[in-house]
Amino acid sequence: MSDTLADGVGLHVIEQFVDAEQQRHAGQLGMWAWLVTELLLFAGLFLVATVLRVQYPESVHLAVSHLKFWIGATNTGVLIVSSLTMSGAIQASRLGLQRLTVYCMYATAALGTLFILLKLYEWYDDIVEHMAPWLNQPYELAFDKPSTLFTNLYWVTTGLHGLHLTTGVTILMVLALQARAEGYLSRHQNRIEVFGLYWHFIDLIWIIVFPMLYVIGR
Amino acid sequence: MTYAAQRDAHVPHATIDAPKDYLHITHTVKSWLLSTDHKRIGILYLISITGFFFIGAVAAGLLRLSLVVPDGSIFTNDTYNKLFTIHGVVMVWFFLIPSIPATFGNFLLPIMIGAKDLAFPRLNTTSWYVFMTGALFAMLSVLFGGIDTGWTFYAPLSTAFSNTYVSLALVGVIIVGFSSILTGLNFIVTVHTMRAPGMTWFRMPIFVWTMYAVSMIFLLATPVITMALILLVMERTFKIGVFDPALGGDPVLFEHLFWFYSHPAVYIMVLPGMGVISEIVPAFARKRLFGYKFVAYASIGLATITFFVWGHHMFVNGQSDYASVTFSFLSFAVAVPSAVKVYNWTATIHKGTLVLDTPMLYAMGYIGLFVIGGLTGLFLATLAIDEHVHDTYFVVAHFHYIMVGGTVLAFLGGLHYWWPKFTGRMYNEAWGRVSAVLMFIGFNVTFFPQFILGYLGMPRRYHVYPAEFQLMNIMSSAGATILAFAYVFPFVYLLYSLWFGKKAPDNPWDAKGLEWMTTSPPPLHNFIKPPVVDFEAYDYEAKVPEA
Ligand code: HEM
Numbered sequence: 001m002s003d004t005l006a007d008g009v010g011l012h013v014i015e016q017f018v019d020a021e022q023q024r025h026a027g028q029l030g031m032w033a034w035l036v037t038e039l040l041l042f043a044g045l046f047l048v049a050t051v052l053r054v055q056y057p058e059s060v061h062l063a064v065s066h067l068k069f070w071i072g073a074t075n076t077g078v079l080i081v082s083s084l085t086m087s088g089a090i091q092a093s094r095l096g097l098q099r100l101t102v103y104c105m106y107a108t109a110a111l112g113t114l115f116i117l118l119k120l121y122e123w124y125d126d127i128v129e130h131m132a133p134w135l136n137q138p139y140e141l142a143f144d145k146p147s148t149l150f151t152n153l154y155w156v157t158t159g160l161h162g163l164h165l166t167t168g169v170t171i172l173m174v175l176a177l178q179a180r181a182e183g184y185l186s187r188h189q190n191r192i193e194v195f196g197l198y199w200h201f202i203d204l205i206w207i208i209v210f211p212m213l214y215v216i217g218r
Numbered sequence: 219m220t221y222a223a224q225r226d227a228h229v230p231h232a233t234i235d236a237p238k239d240y241l242h243i244t245h246t247v248k249s250w251l252l253s254t255d256h257k258r259i260g261i262l263y264l265i266s267i268t269g270f271f272f273i274g275a276v277a278a279g280l281l282r283l284s285l286v287v288p289d290g291s292i293f294t295n296d297t298y299n300k301l302f303t304i305h306g307v308v309m310v311w312f313f314l315i316p317s318i319p320a321t322f323g324n325f326l327l328p329i330m331i332g333a334k335d336l337a338f339p340r341l342n343t344t345s346w347y348v349f350m351t352g353a354l355f356a357m358l359s360v361l362f363g364g365i366d367t368g369w370t371f372y373a374p375l376s377t378a379f380s381n382t383y384v385s386l387a388l389v390g391v392i393i394v395g396f397s398s399i400l401t402g403l404n405f406i407v408t409v410h411t412m413r414a415p416g417m418t419w420f421r422m423p424i425f426v427w428t429m430y431a432v433s434m435i436f437l438l439a440t441p442v443i444t445m446a447l448i449l450l451v452m453e454r455t456f457k458i459g460v461f462d463p464a465l466g467g468d469p470v471l472f473e474h475l476f477w478f479y480s481h482p483a484v485y486i487m488v489l490p491g492m493g494v495i496s497e498i499v500p501a502f503a504r505k506r507l508f509g510y511k512f513v514a515y516a517s518i519g520l521a522t523i524t525f526f527v528w529g530h531h532m533f534v535n536g537q538s539d540y541a542s543v544t545f546s547f548l549s550f551a552v553a554v555p556s557a558v559k560v561y562n563w564t565a566t567i568h569k570g571t572l573v574l575d576t577p578m579l580y581a582m583g584y585i586g587l588f589v590i591g592g593l594t595g596l597f598l599a600t601l602a603i604d605e606h607v608h609d610t611y612f613v614v615a616h617f618h619y620i621m622v623g624g625t626v627l628a629f630l631g632g633l634h635y636w637w638p639k640f641t642g643r644m645y646n647e648a649w650g651r652v653s654a655v656l657m658f659i660g661f662n663v664t665f666f667p668q669f670i671l672g673y674l675g676m677p678r679r680y681h682v683y684p685a686e687f688q689l690m691n692i693m694s695s696a697g698a699t700i701l702a703f704a705y706v707f708p709f710v711y712l713l714y715s716l717w718f719g720k721k722a723p724d725n726p727w728d729a730k731g732l733e734w735m736t737t738s739p740p741p742l743h744n745f746i747k748p749p750v751v752d753f754e755a756y757d758y759e760a761k762v763p764e765a
């Protein structure tokens with residue numbers, strides 16, 4: 001890490017590592033490796049979306065125009081702000097400002113929750129409007145069969161992203177509660193750095209998902 | 219002890235301060251099941267995959283039994299379909315893929331680079347539990363009556379037609395994928411961050427390089443099949459229509475996603491074997507590995523090119539000619555790094571002082587069979603020939619030569635080579651040699667006829683065939699019987715050695731590498747004293763320096 005840490009900020013070295021530097025590096029590299037895997041997981045969905053867009057442009061257009069663009073757009077904004085507060089938490093933790101770190105983490109978790117609530121409302125609306133072909137109910141665009149594929153893909157993709165975000169908020173809340181403990185930053189500051197990578201990643205995935213589902217071909 | 223003294227086989231170990239080895243620190247079952255020691259986890263994996271190997275082998279035996287008669291009267295068609303599916307699924311996902319990385323890799327990688335453990339020991343324990351959970355699902359699907367799609371799970375057969383427990387098996391395979399990913403992640407971080415002082419990248423044994431390359435494939439390819447299989451399950455459950463043409467989906471898309479993982483997966487299965495062979499050959503030829511850097515780069519080369527050849531499984535499914543020609547060309551390119559390795563092993567053997575102990579016999583068998591498997595791969599990559607032999611026994615023989623003749627022989631070679639290190643015991647050398655030779659013979663009798671059968675047009679996955687093919691099928695089944703003995707022997711004499719074998723010295727083969735500089739079996743954190751590396755890999759010709 002090129003970023004310097006304030007005095008008294010660092011980590012408690014566990015037995016398999018030689019020193020703090022090694023442990024810090026290992027933790028972060030581990031998260032990066034995990035994120036590469038996650039990216040390829042989502043890549044499968046991106047590929048399917050591309051194939052559908054090439055094969056059935058008309059139907060995709062039809063399905064896209066039934067998605068709730070403004071909720072999606074608002075949520076994009078919400079996540080971008082949450083990445084900002086997460087960066088705030090990381091920076092504060094490096095400087096040893098424990099109170100500020102915890103507050104920034106709370107704010108991030110709150111924004112994440114806001115995203116999830118908006119998303120739930122959106123899904124609810126989709127169901128009410130008969131835009132859930134995988135449910136046992138009539139489907140709004142039943143006259144256009146291929147549009148079903150795209151609408152289902154929308155559910156799978158946003159569902160998987162929602163799952164990641166829910167996991168993220170849960171971990172974040174646990175971390176934030178732990179981070180209130182005396183001397184936390186001198187023992188576990190790296191956890192906040194590592195978690196931050198994950199949080200930014202969920203944000204980044206949404207930034208790909210949003211245009212892929214809601215914007216292109218609207 | 220200085221490290222120079224540590225390296226000298228003639229200097230006895232300082233036994234006074236030697237801690238207990240990893241097997242004898244604690245004895246309870248719990249201490250094994252909750253262990254975070256990479257060595258114990260390697261052993262847990264070894265026990266589990268041995269179990270799966272025997273399950274897969276029983277299915278194979280029944281398949282060969284059925285094929286003794288041409289009229290398919292021994293089993294019903296449904297049963298036969300289920301047998302080859304169980305065989306393929308268990309062997310590929312529950313034996314071959316985890317085989318060398320999760321056992322030898324877990325046990326040896328930290329030792330070979332002079333680390334105390336992997337970077338994330340608890341994650342490592344978790345990966346074993348994830349593996350066993352996935353296995354549980356797959357085994358349940360077998361107990362409930364089996365699945366009949368083949369190990370390839372092609373849609374729409376798997377999504378719209380099969381009424382067996384496909385989803386359950388798919389969930390099992392998806393879960394197992396995560397255990398591979400966790401292992402790969404652990405290896406990559408460990409190799410990057412935990413090498414001992416002096417252990418530069420180009421001083422790492424080739425085995426570590428291949429583990430690194432395999433981990434890359436785990437991280438980059440496994441998630442793609444995870445997603446493809448998740449979509450399959452969704453399609454079976456909710457009819458979401460990604461792959462089923464009746465719903466507007468595209469079945470070829472599944473083949474793309476499947477082979478984008480599964481061709482790299484064949485290198486997950488074969489690269490570790492290459493790593494093992496690269497350790498055994500120099501040790502028993504008493505020479506440096508020829509062209510060390512080329513072999514290291516070839517491992518990375520294979521792991522890269524392997525991502526761009528998946529279309530050679532789809533030559534006859536209607537993909538465009540341009541695609542076919544490109545994939546054909548790239549498949550030829552993949553053979554180059556493979557050949558580099560074979561030449562380097564051969565050159566290492568050339569003018570070496572050969573010691574034909576059991577591990578070396580397995581290694582030589584490996585080289586021979588891998589060459590045949592690889593060359594027939596080139597036949598298959600040739601468009602005109604593949605039109606003729608696609609989906610015949612020729613393909614079956616090709617991949618068995620590589621996966622069984624190659625990987626399983628390498629696995630057993632490695633098991634014998636490192637057995638003294640793992641267990642602290644020596645096995646019976648005579649039985650070892652007999653089994654190794656028997657395996658080579660049994661293997662060829664089983665699978666060589668299949669090349670001919672396939673060339674003559676016998677399709678795979680059918681058990682009713684024209685009477686004129688019976689003779690060669692009987693040969694193949696007879697060979698399988700020999701092979702069965704060749705697998706049971708090591709199982710018996712290795713187990714026997716655990717209680718009655720001679721105590722193993724620290725370095726029974728006089729081999730080089732950090733794993734031979736610690737005790738057999740190693741202590742909890744692998745080394746009595748953290749090693750400092752001031753020597754190259756495989757320095758067999760080096761003089762022992764003065765202490
Ligand atoms: C030297 C490089 C190799 C080349 C050029 C090659 C080429 C091919 C080709 C063209 C096919 C498709 C044949 C067909 O379906 O008509 C094939 C099938 C196969 N190969 Fe290879 N191969 C190579 C190495 C390997 C290795 C190293 C493994 C495994 C460790 C392997 C395992 C398989 C398997 C499992 C199949 C059949 C899959 C199935 O349809 O179930 N191959 N190979």
Ligand SMILES: [Cu+2]
Binds near residue numbers: 480484528
């Ligand atoms: Cu392939």
